[in-house]
Amino acid sequence: MASKYLPILILAILVFVIGVSMLILNAILGLKRPYPEKLIRYECGLPPSGEPRHPFSxxxxxxxxxxxxxxxxxxxxxxxxxxxxxxxxxxxxxxxxxxxxxxxxxxxxxxxxxxxxx
Structure with a gap:
């Protein structure tokens, strides 16, 4: 009975390992060049206006x-x-x-x- 679910378990482990390894490789090898224009909030191509944290009704x-x-x-x-x-x-x-x-x-x-x- 458990042998029917073995391929699914292997696939889940493989997906988890690939996902975590991509995150780790990006943290290690990824370029980190922050500059002011890159760190600004993005609002659909428009310049940001107003405070971003306003309460909703x-x-x-x-x-x-x-x-x-x-x-x-x-x-x-x-x-x-x-x-x-x-x-x-x-x-x-x-x-x-x-x-x-x-x-x-x-x-x-x-x-x-x-x-x-x-």
Whole structure:
């Protein structure tokens, strides 16, 4: 049984060794010529403007979390739809409950004003 996973283990060790050796070789052999233009922040080809560490609104994070939640819904919904004909009625009921819970969360966020960007 363990012999089936031996090639994967060898590949993982090989990838780890190559990655670490590249990092070490770059640290040893890499050119280090810092100068002011090289050390300046890069902002899409434009000269940097303003302070880089300004706080974001909590609304930004709330929208990001909502996006992730509904994106995960799509990740779970696609495999279920592909294998729908092989699944039984119980799987259909479970998906209806899953979508209902997500709709409750969506309406809760909507009522609380999470989608209002101010």
């Amino acid at each position: 909590v609304k930004f994070y709330a929208i990001a979390i909502l996006f992730v939640v509904f994106d995960v819904e799509a990740v779970f919904l696609y495999p279920w739809a592909v294998s729908f004909d092989r699944l039984g009625a119980l799987a259909y009921v479970e998906m209806v409950v899953f979508i209902a819970l997500l709709l409750v969360a969506y309406f809760y966020a909507w009522i609380r004003g999470a989608f209002q960007w101010e």
